[in-house]
Amino acid sequence: MSAAGFAIVSGAAIEGILLGQHHQVIDVITNAYQLHGQGHSVNPDSYFLRFAQKPDARIIALPAYLAGDVDTAGLKWISSFPGNIQHNLQRASAVLILNNFATGYPRALLEASLISAHRTAASAALGAGALTHGSRSVRKIGIIGAGVIARQTLDYLFADGWSAKEIAIHDLRAQDADRFAQWVNEKGGQAAYAVDDARASCEHAQLIVLATTAASPYLIEPGLFAHAPTVLNISLRDIDPALILAAQNVLDDVDHCLKANTSPHLAEIKTGNRAFVAGTLHDVLTQRLLPDPDRARIFSPFGLGVLDIALGNFVLKAARANGAAVEIDNFFASTARW
Ligand SMILES: NC(=O)c1ccc[n+]([C@@H]2O[C@H](COP(=O)([O-])OP(=O)(O)OC[C@H]3O[C@@H](n4cnc5c(N)ncnc54)[C@H](O)[C@@H]3O)[C@@H](O)[C@H]2O)c1
Numbered sequence: 548m549s550a551a552g553f554a555i556v557s558g559a560a561i562e563g564i565l566l567g568q569h570h571q572v573i574d575v576i577t578n579a580y581q582l583h584g585q586g587h588s589v590n591p592d593s594y595f596l597r598f599a600q601k602p603d604a605r606i607i608a609l610p611a612y613l614a615g616d617v618d619t620a621g622l623k624w625i626s627s628f629p630g631n632i633q634h635n636l637q638r639a640s641a642v643l644i645l646n647n648f649a650t651g652y653p654r655a656l657l658e659a660s661l662i663s664a665h666r667t668a669a670s671a672a673l674g675a676g677a678l679t680h681g682s683r684s685v686r687k688i689g690i691i692g693a694g695v696i697a698r699q700t701l702d703y704l705f706a707d708g709w710s711a712k713e714i715a716i717h718d719l720r721a722q723d724a725d726r727f728a729q730w731v732n733e734k735g736g737q738a739a740y741a742v743d744d745a746r747a748s749c750e751h752a753q754l755i756v757l758a759t760t761a762a763s764p765y766l767i768e769p770g771l772f773a774h775a776p777t778v779l780n781i782s783l784r785d786i787d788p789a790l791i792l793a794a795q796n797v798l799d800d801v802d803h804c805l806k807a808n809t810s811p812h813l814a815e816i817k818t819g820n821r822a823f824v825a826g827t828l829h830d831v832l833t834q835r836l837l838p839d840p841d842r843a844r845i846f847s848p849f850g851l852g853v854l855d856i857a858l859g860n861f862v863l864k865a866a867r868a869n870g871a872a873v874e875i876d877n878f879f880a881s882t883a884r885w
Contacts, residue, residue: 569707608623642659688701714731750774778844797844810847
């Protein structure tokens, strides 16, 4: 047994690899949820590094192992510095280390903000499809938070067959909502427009995407989701616990999601129990849980490290196959013990 080489895969290479691969990525993410749901994974709590002098910033470590055909361990190390957007710099930046499960040796380092955004968007599209009855051609999609994740999510929704006559976008930064609307309108097919408040984005929308950086709930109006939309609660902390309690709640992983002051976590604190959790996305995908058409269906994905491992593994294989991985000779100078 020897340590196989070590490669670096750049964001530029990954952009090329993932271009137009929405369906393959959704398949990779579906497979990861299935393996995780069947217990073929190790996905401990994420570790949050925070800073007293930068209270809104954090760097999160997500270690994980995914078995089955992936059989890879690794670690995503992802920064969130929300102040970056004032300088037209993306909030999140990340690397992913993949380890060889036969020897434990790190085998690759990948740029991971793209991997993270794609796996998040693919997971959201998967959740939207699983939780929605009927047609994916809807009258209105509401989007709150006009950033990188919302853009990637809409891209995956379109690729997965969703369309809307109107798309109403709200962001605290009006210029970002305008720019987002312009980006959608350039694609053609639907009328996208910016709205001044969150309510205008949500009302009458069959599908609502939450992708803000809000630290605490601002969607507090009773009845805001009374029209039973599917809500993709990607940013996790936007929704008042009372709205959570009135909805059918589907999580990616119950223990993970009921932490860190997410809206479902606040609902657990408020009620002292988890009875409001209907189940996991895996339960819906395996039809052990059926979506409830009469209530809002809220999908809250905490974001599992196993998804990054699965997509990172897919990307690394593709990069090695097309020569886009930069192999680093002698990264481990000598691996022989004697
Ligand atoms: N659940 C997951 O797996 C997962 C994965 C990746 C990212 N995320 C989360 O998605 C969110 C969005 O990430 P991003 O990279 O697009 O960030 P971003 O900074 O690019 O965009 C966020 C946008 O939200 C806006 N915003 C903040 N508070 C708002 C509010 N109260 N109302 C309306 N708009 C508001 C900001 O002005 C900004 O334009 C983050 O919270 C991030 O942690 C979740």
